[in-house]
Amino acid sequence: MRPRPPLGNPFQILLLACSFALAGYAGVRLLAGDWRAVALWLVGAALLHDLVLLPLYTLADRAVVRGLGAAGRREGTLYVRVPAALSGLLLLVWFPLISGMADRRYRSATGLSTDGFLARWLLISAVLFGGSALLWGLRVRRATKRRPPAAH
Amino acid sequence: MRDDRPLLPSSPGFWRSPLRGPWFTSVLGTVLLVGITVLFVTGLVSYAAYNPDLSPVNDQTPDKGLLGFYLFAWPTGPVWLYRLTQGVHVTLGIVLIPVLLAKLWSVVPRLFALPPARSLAHALERISLLLLVGGGLFEFTTGVLNVQLDYVFPGSFYPLHFYGAWVFFAAFVAHAVLKAPTAVRNLRRHVREEGDLVAPRPDAPTVSRRGALALVGGGSLLLFLTTVGQSLGGPFRRTALLAPHGGADPGGGPNGFQINKTAAYAGITPADTHQDAWRLVVTGRTGTVRLSRADLLRMPLHSSSLPIACVEGWSTADQWWRGVRLGDLAALVGHDGDPPDVFVESLQRHGAFRRAALRANQVADPRSLLALYVNGETLSPDHGYPARIIVPAAPGVLNTKWVARLTFGDL
Numbered sequence: 001m002r003p004r005p006p007l008g009n010p011f012q013i014l015l016l017a018c019s020f021a022l023a024g025y026a027g028v029r030l031l032a033g034d035w036r037a038v039a040l041w042l043v044g045a046a047l048l049h050d051l052v053l054l055p056l057y058t059l060a061d062r063a064v065v066r067g068l069g070a071a072g073r074r075e076g077t078l079y080v081r082v083p084a085a086l087s088g089l090l091l092l093v094w095f096p097l098i099s100g101m102a103d104r105r106y107r108s109a110t111g112l113s114t115d116g117f118l119a120r121w122l123l124i125s126a127v128l129f130g131g132s133a134l135l136w137g138l139r140v141r142r143a144t145k146r147r148p149p150a151a152h
Numbered sequence: 153m154r155d156d157r158p159l160l161p162s163s164p165g166f167w168r169s170p171l172r173g174p175w176f177t178s179v180l181g182t183v184l185l186v187g188i189t190v191l192f193v194t195g196l197v198s199y200a201a202y203n204p205d206l207s208p209v210n211d212q213t214p215d216k217g218l219l220g221f222y223l224f225a226w227p228t229g230p231v232w233l234y235r236l237t238q239g240v241h242v243t244l245g246i247v248l249i250p251v252l253l254a255k256l257w258s259v260v261p262r263l264f265a266l267p268p269a270r271s272l273a274h275a276l277e278r279i280s281l282l283l284l285v286g287g288g289l290f291e292f293t294t295g296v297l298n299v300q301l302d303y304v305f306p307g308s309f310y311p312l313h314f315y316g317a318w319v320f321f322a323a324f325v326a327h328a329v330l331k332a333p334t335a336v337r338n339l340r341r342h343v344r345e346e347g348d349l350v351a352p353r354p355d356a357p358t359v360s361r362r363g364a365l366a367l368v369g370g371g372s373l374l375l376f377l378t379t380v381g382q383s384l385g386g387p388f389r390r391t392a393l394l395a396p397h398g399g400a401d402p403g404g405g406p407n408g409f410q411i412n413k414t415a416a417y418a419g420i421t422p423a424d425t426h427q428d429a430w431r432l433v434v435t436g437r438t439g440t441v442r443l444s445r446a447d448l449l450r451m452p453l454h455s456s457s458l459p460i461a462c463v464e465g466w467s468t469a470d471q472w473w474r475g476v477r478l479g480d481l482a483a484l485v486g487h488d489g490d491p492p493d494v495f496v497e498s499l500q501r502h503g504a505f506r507r508a509a510l511r512a513n514q515v516a517d518p519r520s521l522l523a524l525y526v527n528g529e530t531l532s533p534d535h536g537y538p539a540r541i542i543v544p545a546a547p548g549v550l551n552t553k554w555v556a557r558l559t560f561g562d563l
Contacts, residue, residue: 008273012330016276019326023283026318029215029311037306042316045289046282049256050263065358077358082367089371090378093249094394096302106301108417110410111402111534120393124378 057088079136083128090121161264170354172258175344176361178335180255180368185328185335187248188288192321194241198463199314201226201234201547206493207509207563210550212310219318228517231470231544235461238547239383242465245295246379250371252292254364256285261349277330280323287320299464300396308504385459385469397466406527407535409468410460412548415533418500420554422533425499430538432522436485436560445538448524451476456519462548473542475523478515482560491515496541497557505549509563510541519544522555 007013031038064080096102097117106114160166204211205223213219227233269275294316298309305312337343344350344361359367381392392398401408423429431442455474461467482491494515500506514520520543524531531537536553543551 006271008271010273012273013276015326015329016273016280019280019322020276023287023319023322025217026219026315026322029213029217029219030315030319032215033307033311038312041293041306042286042290042319043282045293046286049285049289050260054257054260074358078363081358082370085367086371086374089250089253090374090394093246093296093375094300096297096300097394097396102300102302105303106396109301109413110397111414112397112399116399117394120399124393 060084076136079132083125083132086128087121087125090124094121161261162266164261164348164351165353166264167261167351168353168355169351170357171359171361171364172261172349172351173344173361174334174338174347174349175342176364177255177258177349178338178343179365180251180258181331181335182339183251184248184255185332187244187251188324191241191245191248192317192324194237194244195313195317196222197237198234198241198547200224201237201545202550203509203511206511207495209495209505209507210509212308212504213314216314219314225511225513226546228514228520228544228546231458231519232461233545234547235383235459235467238461238463238465239380239467242295242299243376243380243383245292247372247376249292249296249375250368252288254368259349265348280326283319283323284327287316287323290316291320299466382466385467395466396464397462402534403532406529407532409471409535410466411534412460412462413503413553415537415554418498418503418506418554420499420533425533425538425554427538430499430556432539432555433557434481434485434560435558436482436487438486441484445524448476448522448539451480453524454518454521456521456542456544458519458542458544460548460551467548472527473521473523474525474528475521475539475542477518478510478520478522478541478543478558479518481522481558482515485560487560492561493563495557495559495561495563496552496555497559498552499554499556505552508541508550508552510543510546510550512562514543514546515560517544522558 061081064084065074065077068074068076068080091098094117097106097114098121100114100118103114106112199213199220200223202210202212203226204213204216205220208214269278291313294305294309294313297303297305298313303309377391378393379395379398381388381390382395382397389398389401397410402411427445431444432448434441434443453474454477455472457470457472459467459470478494479491482494483489491512492515493512494510496508496510498506510520521541522539523536523542524539526535531540536555539555540553541551541555
């Protein structure tokens with residue numbers, strides 16, 4: 001006798017069937033236009049995030065941790081990670097305005113210019129990294145002062 | 153030591169972060185449970201605010217079927233109603249992005265877990281997760297791109313974002329029902345170091361779990377502080393350093409406030425609006441009248457202080473509008489006392505909302521004007537000269553600019 005594949009929780013199966021039915025009802029309407037492109041965006045968004053964005057920032061973070069560790073400054077990880085993460089987050093969310101990729105439409109529709117966005121993002125980043133460097137510097141100085149003179 | 157490191161992400165030992173664990177994921181999941189529910193409700197409210205069941209010109213998703221079951225006549229007060237609901241929708245959506253990214257990071261080992269399915273129920277759940285993650289990222293991405301006028305998505309924003317929201321929400325509700333009880337239990341009992349998310353061979357920590365949550369919260373706070381000013385207006389607009397309608401106003405003086413679509417963008421030329429060329433055509437029960445701007449100025453003029461609130465989430469503080477009441481224009485063509493709906497047409501030749509319908513309650517509100525002046529000065533071309541609609545609490549695009557024709561009657 002071959003073992004049957006287990007069914008699992010019947011409540012969960014019912015719940016998911018109900019969810020799929022609703023998603024299907026909306027989904028046929030979502031895909032009513034250019035269905036290939038929309039499906040590509042839906043699935044592509046998940047794949048791009050899980051297989052590209054997430055590995056990229058994970059590797060970047062590991063490189064920072066390793067690099068600082070190799071330099072004997074592992075305690076400085078957060079002082080690099082926090083401003084980099086915040087600056088990267090702002091770039092990710094406001095990329096169309098910062099890069100100016102929608103510049104022509106934005107300019108003609110709103111009467112505003114995208115010129116300032118790159119500069120403002122760079123200034124915010126400068127403040128984040130600069131502030132972080134300052135805090136790290138202060139911490140290092142305080143630690144050095146606290147050390148007894150014999151340690152020099 | 154290094155040789156025994158597993159190479160495949162399907163192996164639990166591949167994942168090294170000491171942060172992952174049930175408590176961390178549960179905190180983020182609970183925040184998203186509340187936040188995304190608010191996003192969904194305010195999104196549905198925004199659709200209702202367009203009065204899509206009043207006329208096909210207001211409805212960008214006419215084949216919605218049962219998904220419009222909840223629609224209701226949009227009220228005209230409080231005047232800041234749409235400012236609030238849509239400001240919350242867009243600002244909260246932006247603020248939740250770091251939480252969403254952190255939540256996905258915290259559960260990514262499960263994406264690669266083997267075997268792919270332990271049971272039929274588990275297989276269905278994993279398919280549902282594709283809709284959850286794909287649908288969620290799709291909604292956030294289309295929203296973020298739309299508010300920056302970067303229309304690269306495959307089709308019109310309204311149907312994509314509305315139907316996409318229902319696909320996402322279907323998966324979201326199932327996920328919440330299946331996982332929320334576990335999340336609550338994890339939070340109550342402070343379950344931190346058990347379960348499949350905990351790395352079996354973690355790296356040395358560089359930050360605590362609370363520290364990591366503080367970073368996520370800091371990201372949300374930074375986005376909030378650099379965005380919310382575009383929905384508050386006034387002096388706060390300057391603080392919205394990266395938001396599409398933050399920073400400086402497009403101009404100075406009474407007409408200097410934020411513009412959704414300029415006259416140039418809409419293809420309106422000075423020849424179209426010249427006093428010899430432009431006539432307002434008003435049609436109703438007793439026939440049609442044609443009015444020049446001078447004719448309108450001879451009618452009783454009234455004032456109302458009303459904001460402009462856009463579907464893109466930005467809004468202005470109250471502006472002081474002056475013009476002819478829509479109710480008075482209805483009375484001019486035989487609808488005295490009990491004005492009906494009105495169909496508004498702009499001089500604009502292209503664009504989704506060059507025609508719009510307003511419901512009887514909006515026409516009847518004494519604050520609803522065909523505005524001729526703003527803040528004490530003649531309307532500028534970009535704000536709709538010679539005349540524009542302004543209705544309390546209505547989404548910006550229903551406040552038609554460069555009005556050419558008003559047709560009163562039940563729609």
